[in-house]
Amino acid sequence: MVKKIAILGGGESGIGTAILALKKGYEVFLSDKGKIKPKYKEVLKNIEIDWEEEQHTEEKIFQADVVMKSPGIPDKAPLVVKLKEKQIPVVSEIEFASWFTKTPIIGITGSNGKTTVTNLIQHVLKEGGINSEMGGNVGNSFAKMVAEGSTDWYVLELSSFQLDGIEKFKPEIAILTNITPDHLDRYEYKLENYVASKFRITENQTEEDYFIYDADDEIIAKKLKQTPIKAQKLPFSLEKKLENGAYIENENIVVKINNTKFTMPTKDLALEGKHNTKNAMAAATVAQLLRIRKQTIRESMANFQGVEHRLEKVLKINNVLYINDSKATNVNATYYALESMETDTVWIVGGVDKGNVYNELLPLVNEKVKAIICLGLDNDKIVNAFGNIVDNMVETASMKDAVQIAYRLADKGDTVLLSPACASFDLFENYEDRGRQFKEAVRNL
Template sequence: MVILGAGESGAGAAVLAKAKGFDVFVSDLSSIKPKYKEMLDAHSIRWEEGQHTEADILNADEVIKSPGIPDKAPVIRKLKEQGTHIISEIEFAGRYTESKMICITGSNGKTTTTMLTYHILKQAGIDVGLAGNVGNSLALQVAESPHAVYVIELSSFQLDNMYDFKADIAILLNITPDHLDRYNYEMQNYVDAKLRILQNQTEEDVFIFWNDDPIIAREIAKRNPKATLYPFAETNEKGVKGYTDNKQVKIETSNGTFTMEQDLLALTGTHNLYNSLASGIAAKVVDIHDEKIRASLSDFAGVEHRLEKVARIRGVDYINDSKATNVNSCWYALQSMTTKVVLILGGTDKGNDYSEIEELVKQKARALLFLGVDNNKLHAFFDGKVEKIEDARSMEEAVTKAYKLAEKGDTVLLSPCCASFDLFKSYEDRGDQFKACVRNL
């Protein structure tokens, strides 16, 4: 078994593979973090960094690929040409557990929904693990600290290499353009990846989804899922199982009806209502007691780097939404703003169409700050549409300029629409730098 990439998922997969008796080799083209080297060494697993030794890799019976490695990478192309089976860490871990799987995907909101669902189950005393894009590697948990239930955040990249894995409860929040650079700029390729969350589901399984997403509606009509459907929406439309009515949240399942006052939800904004409805439906389907669901929906602290309030300085609020790595995510952030905004945008463009936020930017933006190595596409779209537009080449420069541009009562919003890899290690690094610069003002 060859494992490509030695981050959280790769190292975890290596430990599980070793425990199951495989001859394991781990290869990472980048450098491996010390903690993962220690983990591999502790289990006597052979590894290399800074290179891919093709003689060893192409000899594999099966390959587990990190979701960050694109299919166009030379070593992946060679493996595919010779017919080697390539899977994800989640697919591999699924072979060795009978635990209940609650799987969450979508272009936006999946981390918040995953964390909220986990929070509800954990507070209710369920033996639950957190995995996928958040938490610890599913494979590592299956190998060393198994749980009865797993709540798993799944990206399209992870779903791409999943075949036999099955979600007992699948949640699909929304589908908007994202990562199109990885899908030959073909939206349907990305859509097909997201819908893989339904594969292998039976009549005994559950599919929770946003009822008003036109792409999801089209795909459901096309695919006719076998699972029991639990659509949710803002209002009580025909057939929806989660909605609001007269300032009450209502969720209807075979385990009864759950209600609570909408004002008591910890998360605010329309997008967070959807996240709360999805999590609430999943919890009610699992048969968590109503008072436990109610308590958790009202005390959830939120997710770092997602509309995270940093500080109020001289009457200006600073909000870190670094996790907004696509346009639709920024749209939600802008929609929730009730003040004028100094908006910080930019980074590595993934095939973005900025027309989705054009009207909100015109309505709400006092100024735009473009934070990136190459801001040409942003200038081409926004120049002339907002009075003040400036460039920044570092977070410190961006925050300093935002401080000067903002007026009392405004909000400075970091909601970049883009990946972070031009100037930062990750969206977390970008958000952490923003918070540090704001606190230094």
């Protein structure tokens, strides 16, 4: 009997799932409540499956043996609730794709740093001659890679939303970069729900697998005390020397795994800032596990170009440096950005607030920020948090205006930093769109 799959959402994960399901002999129906982007429509027309947009035809969806829902659709959505009442399994694209591959997986999650770590690992693997493909929450969907693929390793960035929909999915190497309050609007504003979601990356791991994590992160440390983990633990730390794992000694990164030792001077790392030292530790630990030559690891870490929209240096104009950190969609990411500023800073901030608390930024803003430009439709929270600290505060609702105001407020030697600490959906399509508009506005100055 032909199995039926209904796919909710016609974005990257939905299209990838459709391609894989079709290849595996499923009868496929794809349904998107919104409009499907033209590039994805093209694919749908080519693969000849049944699909619809701007509606959900429930009687068709309820005929499915399994439903894949895109990560953006919350579990509380009425249609998802009905599916569960009817006991129709609802899984994520990550889970569905994992049913059809035996290729080992490196899975990376965390509130911040996961895109950088994913790209850095992929870079080191490629330089080390290992055949690997990168995707998941960044780049290609996992399902599409499985449908097309022949590779020796998958390197997957995984969001908490993607991990929410797993049952059997298991990475051979799991990385948890850190946990800070984020997306709490999706988790009933309970931090423990969000933490549990992140820890799902290791729930199916066995004693033969590895779990790499930040040992300095208090939220992770607390959860580890409460949660037995089967995988072999490889922590990384800037604060303490470790028996097994990665730590700092005499300004060198040291990675020790079962009597093998790798060292590299922190000054040679391409990426600056304490958080990037941790990102490098996580990637170096993976490289050590995969037995990549030590010299290759060092060279890869030294020549890595970084990730677009993450502390990306755009241009210097009149000796003012413009930095695009549009990917900073939560307070903690912005904390890292402000911490790495070494000059007076004009800070562009704002967007859709996900339950932000700005207190932890106050000392940094006090020390480094000379002016704040609010870029959002509702800036009250930012104005209330920082209005008394910064003399210059301007509200604006367009990137062009924000950049032109920043140009007027910045003096020689200053930095203009776009690090919004918020989601982008009030004024932009996504954080990439926001970052590109920033770069364009800077180039047009």
